[in-house]
Amino acid sequence: TSLEDVFLKINEDSLKRLGANQPSGDSTHGAPKETAVFIADADGSNPARAVGKASQTHTLQLFGGLFLKRAISARRDRCTLCCMLLIPVGLVWGALGLIALSSRLTDTPDPLRLLPDKVFRSQRPDIPRPVPLLMAAGNEATQWKQLGEMGWNTDDSVTVTSNAFPNVASELSEHLASSQSDTMPAAFAYSPNTQLNFVGPNNVSITIGVVSLLFNSTSTHSLPCLVDSFYNTLVQQATGGLGSVAASIHSLPLSNEDKAEVDSFVALFAAIVILIPFA
Numbered sequence: 069t070s071l072e073d074v075f076l077k078i079n080e081d082s083l084k085r086l087g088a089n090q091p092s093g094d095s096t097h098g099a100p101k102e103t104a105v106f107i108a109d110a111d112g113s114n115p116a117r118a119v120g121k122a123s124q125t126h127t128l129q130l131f132g133g134l135f136l137k138r139a140i141s142a143r144r145d146r147c148t149l150c151c152m153l154l155i156p157v158g159l160v161w162g163a164l165g166l167i168a169l170s171s172r173l174t175d176t177p178d179p180l181r182l183l184p185d186k187v188f189r190s191q192r193p194d195i196p197r198p199v200p201l202l203m204a205a206g207n208e209a210t211q212w213k214q215l216g217e218m219g220w221n222t223d224d225s226v227t228v229t230s231n232a233f234p235n236v237a238s239e240l241s242e243h244l245a246s247s248q249s250d251t252m253p254a255a256f257a258y259s260p261n262t263q264l265n266f267v268g269p270n271n272v273s274i275t276i277g278v279v280s281l282l283f284n285s286t287s288t289h290s291l292p293c294l295v296d297s298f299y300n301t302l303v304q305q306a307t308g309g310l311g312s313v314a315a316s317i318h319s320l321p322l323s324n325e326d327k328a329e330v331d332s333f334v335a336l337f338a339a340i341v342i343l344i345p346f347a
Contacts, residue, residue, distance in 0.1 A: 156345030163338040170334040174327045179316040182296040184219035187289045188253065195251050195287075196221075202244070202255035202282075204228045204236050209258040214301040224252070233259035237280035244282060253287035254294055256280070292317060 142149040180186060184199035198221035203210050205225040215222055228239040236257045244255060257280040266272040279298050283290035296315040303311050322330075 159341050159345050163341040166334050166338045166341070170331050173330050173334075174322055176321040177319050179318040182289075182293045182315045182317060184293060184297075187293045188287070191289050192253065192287055195253060199254075200224055200252050202226060202240065202252055204231055204240060204257040207231045207236065207257050208260060209256055212301050212305075214304050215256075215297060218297050218300065220256075220297065222256075228257075231257065231259060233262045233278040233280065237282070240280060240282055244284075250284075250286065253284045254290040255282040256294060256298075258298075289317075 180190075185197060188195050188199050198216070198219050201215065201220040201222050201224070203222050203225045205227045207228075208231070209215070210222055210225065212222075226240065226243045228236050230236060236259060240255045240257060244252070258277065259280070260277040261275055262278040263273060263275050266274075281291060281294045281298070283294065292315070296313060300313040300315075303313050
């Protein structure tokens with residue numbers, strides 16, 4: 069016999085005792101009178117119906133017995149009560165969190181400004197600040213204060229035999245290969261008077277400036293960051309600090325098909341999590 073059957077049996081005995089205490093009718097006093105409450109429908113279309121107070125008392129006793137049964141069961145096993153209350157609530161909150169996470173997965177991230185501190189903050193947090201930049205000793209770029217203002221540390225330098233291109237690029241590359249360091253993400257050199265000879269009918273020869281940008285393969289964002297720093301420096305020098313270049317990289321947004329796939333998967337998983345408490 070379950071605990072619920074016991075409470076129902078108790079209420080049944082109470083109703084029997086209540087009926088036994090009522091006086092029976094005889095020829096002298098007449099038939100016993102039943103006290104009733106008349107309740108009319110809300111729309112008034114049907115006639116009033118009578119509901120005995122005894123039936124109302126019986127219903128209240130049934131609900132009271134069931135509530136008392138639940139209270140005793142919860143008091144006996146508090147761990148089960150906590151699981152019945154906390155786990156469903158936690159699962160529902162988890163499902164709502166998954167739905168909120170879906171928008172973050174499909175949203176396009178904010179643009180990343182190509183400055184050393186911002187680029188290496190997320191990619192390489194182990195690199196010191198300002199970010200080290202290997203320079204060629206005696207190179208013109210070592211005098212550029214703009215590089216330090218943008219977040220580069222140009223104190224590290226290596227001695228080269230010539231700052232002309234391509235010698236300076238070759239020697240910087242050899243130094244990086246022989247002295248590998250995870251905290252040295254890039255190298256920089258500028259050769260302003262580089263002569264290019266074009267072999268042809270006219271034998272044209274021009275003089276240009278060539279920049280050597282070398283970066284560590286573990287820091288792929290170093291190259292676009294160096295390009296931005298280089299052109300920003302040239303623009304500031306040409307305009308006397310009145311102009312500058314501000315470059316950023318931006319991820320391409322997801323296609324509608326990819327967004328639909330992510331949303332459908334998250335919605336399905338969230339629905340399963342919500343249905344678990346009601347199973």
